[in-house]
Amino acid sequence: MRDWADFTVEEAGGRMTVVLEGALLVSTIALLDRKLRAMTDPVQEIDMSRTGDIDTIGAWTVYRFANENNAVIVGASEQADILLQAVRDSASTAPIEPPRLPVIPRVLDDTGRKVVAFGQGVLRFLGFLGAVIVALGAVIRHPRRFRYRALVRQFDLVGVSALGIVGLMSFLIGIVIAQQGAAQLRQFGAEIYTINLTGRLSFRELGVLMTAIMVAGRSGSAFAAQIGTMKLTEEIDAMRTIGVAPLEALIVPRILAAVLMMPLLGFYSALLAIVGGAFIADLTLGIPFMTFLSRIQEVVPIHDLWVGLVKAPVFGLIIALAGCYQGMQVQGNSEDVGLRTTKAVVQGIFMVIVLDAFFAVFFSEVGWG
Amino acid sequence: MIDEIENEELLEDVLDEARSDVVGHFDGEYPIEIEGLRNSFGSQVIHENLSLKVRRGEILGVVGGSGTGKSVLMRSIIGLQMPDEGEIRVFGKNTIGVMPDEESSVRSRWGVLFQGGALFSTLTVAENVEVPLKQFFPEIDAELRHEIARYKVVMSGLPEEAAAKYPSELSGGMRKRAGLARALALDPELLFLDEPTAGLDPIGAAMFDSLTRELTDTLGLTVFLITHDLDTLYAICDRVAVIADREVIAVGTIPELLKTDHPWIQEYFNGPRSRAARATSEAAGRGKSVDKGADGKA
Numbered sequence: 001m002r003d004w005a006d007f008t009v010e011e012a013g014g015r016m017t018v019v020l021e022g023a024l025l026v027s028t029i030a031l032l033d034r035k036l037r038a039m040t041d042p043v044q045e046i047d048m049s050r051t052g053d054i055d056t057i058g059a060w061t062v063y064r065f066a067n068e069n070n071a072v073i074v075g076a077s078e079q080a081d082i083l084l085q086a087v088r089d090s091a092s093t094a095p096i097e098p099p100r101l102p103v104i105p106r107v108l109d110d111t112g113r114k115v116v117a118f119g120q121g122v123l124r125f126l127g128f129l130g131a132v133i134v135a136l137g138a139v140i141r142h143p144r145r146f147r148y149r150a151l152v153r154q155f156d157l158v159g160v161s162a163l164g165i166v167g168l169m170s171f172l173i174g175i176v177i178a179q180q181g182a183a184q185l186r187q188f189g190a191e192i193y194t195i196n197l198t199g200r201l202s203f204r205e206l207g208v209l210m211t212a213i214m215v216a217g218r219s220g221s222a223f224a225a226q227i228g229t230m231k232l233t234e235e236i237d238a239m240r241t242i243g244v245a246p247l248e249a250l251i252v253p254r255i256l257a258a259v260l261m262m263p264l265l266g267f268y269s270a271l272l273a274i275v276g277g278a279f280i281a282d283l284t285l286g287i288p289f290m291t292f293l294s295r296i297q298e299v300v301p302i303h304d305l306w307v308g309l310v311k312a313p314v315f316g317l318i319i320a321l322a323g324c325y326q327g328m329q330v331q332g333n334s335e336d337v338g339l340r341t342t343k344a345v346v347q348g349i350f351m352v353i354v355l356d357a358f359f360a361v362f363f364s365e366v367g368w369g
Numbered sequence: 370m371i372d373e374i375e376n377e378e379l380l381e382d383v384l385d386e387a388r389s390d391v392v393g394h395f396d397g398e399y400p401i402e403i404e405g406l407r408n409s410f411g412s413q414v415i416h417e418n419l420s421l422k423v424r425r426g427e428i429l430g431v432v433g434g435s436g437t438g439k440s441v442l443m444r445s446i447i448g449l450q451m452p453d454e455g456e457i458r459v460f461g462k463n464t465i466g467v468m469p470d471e472e473s474s475v476r477s478r479w480g481v482l483f484q485g486g487a488l489f490s491t492l493t494v495a496e497n498v499e500v501p502l503k504q505f506f507p508e509i510d511a512e513l514r515h516e517i518a519r520y521k522v523v524m525s526g527l528p529e530e531a532a533a534k535y536p537s538e539l540s541g542g543m544r545k546r547a548g549l550a551r552a553l554a555l556d557p558e559l560l561f562l563d564e565p566t567a568g569l570d571p572i573g574a575a576m577f578d579s580l581t582r583e584l585t586d587t588l589g590l591t592v593f594l595i596t597h598d599l600d601t602l603y604a605i606c607d608r609v610a611v612i613a614d615r616e617v618i619a620v621g622t623i624p625e626l627l628k629t630d631h632p633w634i635q636e637y638f639n640g641p642r643s644r645a646a647r648a649t650s651e652a653a654g655r656g657k658s659v660d661k662g663a664d665g666k667a
Contacts, residue, residue: 026555027506029509056520061513
């Protein structure tokens with residue numbers, strides 16, 4: 001149980017005196033403060049002779065009350081005097097929250113800023129793409145400056161270490177397509193077309209698309225976080241001062257790794273999806289595993305493979321660009337790294353899907369339907 | 370005038386919100402007592418049989434080479450590092466191995482300034498100062514809490530408009546002051562400063578030093594100050610504790626330390642940088658510990 005500070009009011013000759021009692025500390029002040037705030041009558045004098053320990057929070061409470069009522073403080077101890085002086089010197093009425101507009105102007109303001117920021121973002125992204133192409137050109141002209149080790153390391157990170165998760169995911173997706181497709185096709189007695197469905201869908205769309213989403217989640221985010229952290233710790237600035245171009249040393253290897261690994265991963269993913277489909281077909285549809293695989297060769301046209309393989313490096317480029325670009329935009333604090341990483345993944349996946357729609361229309365126009 | 374019923378309602382409101390684990394001021398001689406402390410990381414022993422007592426009302430400077438475990442010592446005292454062995458008493462209470470809720474009554478009586486300020490980056494400076502107030506004394510009226518945040522910000526030597534700014538908008542020196550404002554939020558009796566002047570320019574560092582001294586004298590603080598800054602040692606520290614060879618090898622005023630013949634101490638205080646700092650401090654006439662030592666001899 002705490003001994004809350006309290007007060008009594010004494011009146012003598014028309015002079016109202018507030019007599020404070022108890023210790024005026026952060027732990028005991030809350031009640032006194034609320035009571036004093038609730039008081040409406042004017043007070044001319046504050047008597048502190050009956051108070052005990054005091055800290056600045058107690059001193060502030062007394063000072064604020066005295067100041068509001070133009071009252072004089074009497075009976076303050078030496079320590080209380082020192083603290084009263086200290087809080088008097090530090091009194092401030094400055095706002096403690098950043099200035100804020102009312103709702104409607106704020107929404108308009110925010111919208112305007114977002115539109116402008118979007119436009120600037122697009123321009124900067126294109127600028128970044130240009131800078132990367134220039135850096136790529138410089139690397140081609142001076143092959144010695146190229147970081148082969150970094151590239152190999154990124155191959156490992158983007159490609160090899162993704163094999164497990166991409167493979168498992170594709171296998172399961174293959175099972176889902178074959179199983180769900182068979183359930184629908186059975187109504188027409190066309191279960192055998194499950195093979196066409198699984199094979200063509202895997203090579204044309206799902207293999208590459210699912211891989212792109214996985215790579216965006218694994219590597220796009222890693223690019224943004226790594227580069228963003230390096231930006232915060234001024235490593236990027238240090239590289240520039242030493243004469244190493246960050247675009248060449250950090251970004252070109254990452255982008256090349258993503259561009260080169262995506263077709264391989266996409267192809268691998270398509271294969272595993274077909275294996276998944278064959279597995280479930282063998283199990284539930286009565287189509288033998290090897291028959292499924294040999295039928296694939298007959299029903300999947302070779303251009304389906306090309307469709308997938310053409311899209312994959314483009315998706316890889318977009319994912320890596322989004323990751324590296326967002327990483328380079330990091331400023332200020334660690335919170336920004338998280339924000340930019342999220343943006344890199346969202347932007348990467350979104351652009352991949354938009355482009356995929358364009359590709360779908362394009363390929364059917366050129367007769368690769 | 371408020372009548373009795375209102376009074377009781379108010380009291381009930383306050384009691385509803387208040388925590389029950391708050392205790393009064395400390396009157397003993399040593400707010401911090403450490404005995405036989407041992408800390409290790411794996412096979413690397415940082416402290417072995419380390420003992421130290423901090424006197425009430427003093428600024429104790431803690432020095433030692435890099436990697437001697439100054440920060441680990443501070444982290445042990447404030448409960449962020451679990452020692453292997455030993456006893457640490459803060460305000461006469463054992464802080465090792467106690468339940469976190471028992472410890473909170475002690476936590477509200479110390480303030481810590483971390484090296485980088487460690488401000489919460491999503492809150493403004495004033496909101497940062499309010500965090501410990503809200504945590505430990507939720508019964509305090511919001512209006513009073515805002516006022517406290519405001520005057521703490523000014524008291525820590527920041528311009529008043531800094532209260533509404535986010536840490537990312539402040540310079541390194543201002544961030545330290547904001548960290549100090551938060552450390553002082555609850556009017557602690559004990560203040561831990563981890564290299565408060567590191568990374569500040571000499572003028573900023575000297576200003577921070579005098580601010581520390583001033584606040585210590587005004588608020589009656591006990592300060593545990595880790596530093597590499599010789600100017601700080603000469604200017605504001607009452608006593609200095611030297612950590613070397615895994616323990617505190619000496620504690621005393623700088624003239625007292627100079628009389629010991631430990632090679633590290635001799636090298637530290639008789640190096641060119643130390644002599645320069647001493648000269649500055651003597652010339653400025655604000656070398657508190659040096660003056661005291663000289664008086665003692667005279």
